[in-house]
Amino acid sequence: MSVILNVENWSYTKVNQYLREKILEGETEFELHGVNGHRYLFAGIKQKIKAKILGVPGLDLGCFMSGPEIYVYGNVQDACGNTMEEGKIVVYGMAGDVIGYSMRGGKIFIKGDVGYRVGIHMKAYQDKHPVIIIGGKTGDFLGEYMAGGTIIVLGLLSQHPEKPITGKFLGTGMHGGVIYIRGELDPFFLGKNLKISPINEEDLTYLKTILTEYCADMDENLESIINDRFSKITPVSHRPYGNLYAY
Amino acid sequence: MKPINFSSFYPDFYVERLENKCIKCKICIKECTYEVHTWDEKKKILKEDHSKCVGCHRCEAMCPTNAIIIKRHPSQFREHHLWNPYFIKNIYKQADKGGVLLSSTGCDLPLKIYFDHLVIDACQVTNPPIDPLREPMELRTYIGSKPEKLEVEKTETGYKLKKALPPLIKLEMPIIFAGMSYGAISLHIHQGLARAAKELGILYNTGEGGLHSSLYEYKDHTIVQCASGRFGVNVDYLNAGVAIEIKIGQGAKPGIGGHLPGEKVNEEISKTRMIPLGTDALSPAPHHDIYSIEDLRGLIYALKEATEYKKPVFVKVAAVNNIAAIASGIVRAGADAVVIDGIRGGTGAAPTMFRQYVGIPIELAISAVDKRLREEGIRHKTTLIASGGIRCSADVVKAIALGADVVAIGTPLLIAVGCTLCQRCYTGKCPWGIATNNPELIKRLPPEVVYEKVYNLMNAWRSEIKEMLGAMGLNSIESLRSNRDKLRAIGLTKEEMEILEVKHAGE
Numbered sequence: 001m002s003v004i005l006n007v008e009n010w011s012y013t014k015v016n017q018y019l020r021e022k023i024l025e026g027e028t029e030f031e032l033h034g035v036n037g038h039r040y041l042f043a044g045i046k047q048k049i050k051a052k053i054l055g056v057p058g059l060d061l062g063c064f065m066s067g068p069e070i071y072v073y074g075n076v077q078d079a080c081g082n083t084m085e086e087g088k089i090v091v092y093g094m095a096g097d098v099i100g101y102s103m104r105g106g107k108i109f110i111k112g113d114v115g116y117r118v119g120i121h122m123k124a125y126q127d128k129h130p131v132i133i134i135g136g137k138t139g140d141f142l143g144e145y146m147a148g149g150t151i152i153v154l155g156l157l158s159q160h161p162e163k164p165i166t167g168k169f170l171g172t173g174m175h176g177g178v179i180y181i182r183g184e185l186d187p188f189f190l191g192k193n194l195k196i197s198p199i200n201e202e203d204l205t206y207l208k209t210i211l212t213e214y215c216a217d218m219d220e221n222l223e224s225i226i227n228d229r230f231s232k233i234t235p236v237s238h239r240p241y242g243n244l245y246a247y
Numbered sequence: 248m249k250p251i252n253f254s255s256f257y258p259d260f261y262v263e264r265l266e267n268k269c270i271k272c273k274i275c276i277k278e279c280t281y282e283v284h285t286w287d288e289k290k291k292i293l294k295e296d297h298s299k300c301v302g303c304h305r306c307e308a309m310c311p312t313n314a315i316i317i318k319r320h321p322s323q324f325r326e327h328h329l330w331n332p333y334f335i336k337n338i339y340k341q342a343d344k345g346g347v348l349l350s351s352t353g354c355d356l357p358l359k360i361y362f363d364h365l366v367i368d369a370c371q372v373t374n375p376p377i378d379p380l381r382e383p384m385e386l387r388t389y390i391g392s393k394p395e396k397l398e399v400e401k402t403e404t405g406y407k408l409k410k411a412l413p414p415l416i417k418l419e420m421p422i423i424f425a426g427m428s429y430g431a432i433s434l435h436i437h438q439g440l441a442r443a444a445k446e447l448g449i450l451y452n453t454g455e456g457g458l459h460s461s462l463y464e465y466k467d468h469t470i471v472q473c474a475s476g477r478f479g480v481n482v483d484y485l486n487a488g489v490a491i492e493i494k495i496g497q498g499a500k501p502g503i504g505g506h507l508p509g510e511k512v513n514e515e516i517s518k519t520r521m522i523p524l525g526t527d528a529l530s531p532a533p534h535h536d537i538y539s540i541e542d543l544r545g546l547i548y549a550l551k552e553a554t555e556y557k558k559p560v561f562v563k564v565a566a567v568n569n570i571a572a573i574a575s576g577i578v579r580a581g582a583d584a585v586v587i588d589g590i591r592g593g594t595g596a597a598p599t600m601f602r603q604y605v606g607i608p609i610e611l612a613i614s615a616v617d618k619r620l621r622e623e624g625i626r627h628k629t630t631l632i633a634s635g636g637i638r639c640s641a642d643v644v645k646a647i648a649l650g651a652d653v654v655a656i657g658t659p660l661l662i663a664v665g666c667t668l669c670q671r672c673y674t675g676k677c678p679w680g681i682a683t684n685n686p687e688l689i690k691r692l693p694p695e696v697v698y699e700k701v702y703n704l705m706n707a708w709r710s711e712i713k714e715m716l717g718a719m720g721l722n723s724i725e726s727l728r729s730n731r732d733k734l735r736a737i738g739l740t741k742e743e744m745e746i747l748e749v750k751h752a753g754e
């Protein structure tokens with residue numbers, strides 16, 4: 001049985017406190033109605049709970065969390081998944097800026113467009129490998145300073161049909177991890193010290209697995225996506241600033 | 248043609264070996280990590296390459312017969328007031344390598360040291376000094392946001408506060424250890440500092456390098472830092488100390504980030520930073536989720552929410568031109584403590600141009616911030632922690648009289664464990680075993696030694712602070728805070744005195 005809650009007239013502190021209490025009591029499923037800009041929902045939660053959010057959560061949804069699975073029936077604001085370590089956030093709408101800042105593990109799936117600086121500072125560690133999949137298009141600085149993990153941009157559904165699939169300065173300072181873009185990518189959009197290559201067998205196998213999960217969540221057709229061309233972006237060097245200093 | 252390296256022609260230091268004292272034990276070869284000393288097997292003599300010496304004095308200190316003297320190299324360029332050897336050699340270096348100049352420790356320029364232009368008051372006749380040996384002297388202070396007023400209500404058993412206090416941290420003396428990351432300094436230093444902080448009833452700070460598992464036991468004396476790279480930051484880490492410090496900037500390099508090069512990321516460091524072995528750890532200048540005071544509030548409350556409002560959140564910034572307005576914004580964003588690091592604040596590695604020329608002295612920053620927060624009626628909402636250039640207990644007293652609640656120190660702690668300020672921490676080869684994580688080198692400085700030296704230093708400062716307070720007729724450190732009347736200026740301009748809010752000596 002889910003805990004069903006209408007939080008329309010609650011402050012975010014009260015909602016979070018209530019959720020923490022219920023989680024400690026052993027509740028594992030939640031459904032939040034009337035979410036309207038509530039910040040920091042599920043911040044720092046470690047338990048493997050499941051939650052449905054109806055509405056638009058505010059800043060930092062699921063920040064520092066390492067466990068929950070959150071499904072958002074609406075858009076999300078900036079910094080969703082900030083420094084998250086494990087778990088999953090699925091958004092059936094669009095997302096703001098700095099999604100997945102410094103995330104170390106877990107998955108973020110977005111159906112529509114995202115803002116600027118998404119996936120900045122993502123890093124992988126040991127068995128942790130963070131993944132962000134964006135169904136729409138992205139703003140500038142996607143994957144900036146990226147040190148590990150995977151970002152996939154599909155460009156399927158966008159508010160901006162006239163715009164290119166990603167913004168400028170893609171992967172600036174990137175020194176680890178992989179970005180896959182569906183279709184061709186004009187190198188004009190790329191940051192420095194990156195290379196674009198076609199995907200190989202290994203990439204394809206990985207894409208198939210992860211996109212199967214994405215398509216199941218989003219109700220998309222895998223076949224029509226996976227048969228498209230993908231461009232793979234990786235750093236030329238893992239030490240982009242190795243020769244910066246004189247001593 | 249073979250490239251010429253002009254920078255290798257003119258050594259900074261001269262390694263003198265007194266042949267009548269040298270017993271050819273070769274300890275110097277082992278001790279010097281810069282390979283200055285070598286053994287010529289053919290001629291059976293020790294040789295030295297002066298150009299490699301950084302002047303750390305390790306070999307000199309370790310030589311069993313005192314046969315080594317490290318001097319400034321006597322070779323001189325023709326005098327030129329503008330083009331002194333420092334600038335000439337830097338240009339050679341950059342022309343050879345084409346890179347950004349790096350330095351370690353804090354700014355070494357002869358900028359005005361305001362502490363040295365302030366003298367401390369004492370009681371004579373009209374009010375008696377207090378002798379801390381026979382009367383209680385309160386050095387205890389609290390970090391955190393204090394309420395505007397306390398409202399008390401009667402209960403059946405006594406009285407209680409109507410509203411719970413925000414989280415406060417008790418310090419037994421108004422000094423904490425500044426953030427220095429594991430990676431920049433050795434694990435042994437962290438272990439020694441943590442133990443000393445515990446014994447002294449104060450706090451040490453993890454820096455941005457995450458927290459090594461051997462330090463979990465010092466929870467009640469730990470500040471965990473959250474910087475833009477978020478290394479080692481997860482919810483357990485956030486809860487692993489008593490406070491969380493958001494690092495925006497530091498005095499040695501305001502406006503730029505940090506960078507631990509991949510070669511320093513060994514196995515243990517990779518674990519605490521939670522990044523793969525050998526990768527660069529980049530902390531960019533801004534947190535890219537913070538472009539405004541509103542965004543800062545976003546992160547402060549994200550951290551508070553994730554730790555259930557149990558930990559005060561500090562925000563550390565470098566002292567820069569508009570520091571008073573910036574600090575006011577930080578307090579309004581909800582920071583329980585503002586940490587301000589002046590231009591002389593130390594560092595493991597900073598671009599030389601930043602270390603030398605960016606930022607303002609801490610003395611002026613403390614006073615300006617304290618004044619601004621008082622004028623705005625929000626001084627009580629935060630704790631002002633000042634760092635960057637505190638050298639002795641009198642500097643601590645002066646910083647507090649200028650308006651700080653607490654000071655943070657880093658360099659004095661390193662000097663206490665042997666640092667000679669050779670300013671080459673960024674090489675990772677510190678022969679004193681301080682700014683290194685080379686497994687052989689860190690053995691030179693075990694945690695017990697760090698603990699003992701640091702404890703001694705703090706113990707000494709504690710006694711001196713008590714005596715100075717007593718002499719001023721004060722019996723608690725909190726009565727000294729912002730108490731400018733206990734200071735007088737010597738040789739400062741009217742404008743400087745206005746900023747510091749002190750009168751001239753004789754006034």
Ligand code: SF4
Pocket residue numbers: 262278279280281282283284299300301302303304305306307317678
């Ligand atoms: S140990 Fe230090 S002082 Fe001695 S030669 Fe080496 S670098 Fe110079």
Ligand code: SF4
Pocket residue numbers: 303351352661665666667668669670671672673676677678679680681682
């Ligand atoms: S810590 Fe070591 S390398 Fe750094 S200045 Fe001190 S002695 Fe030199």
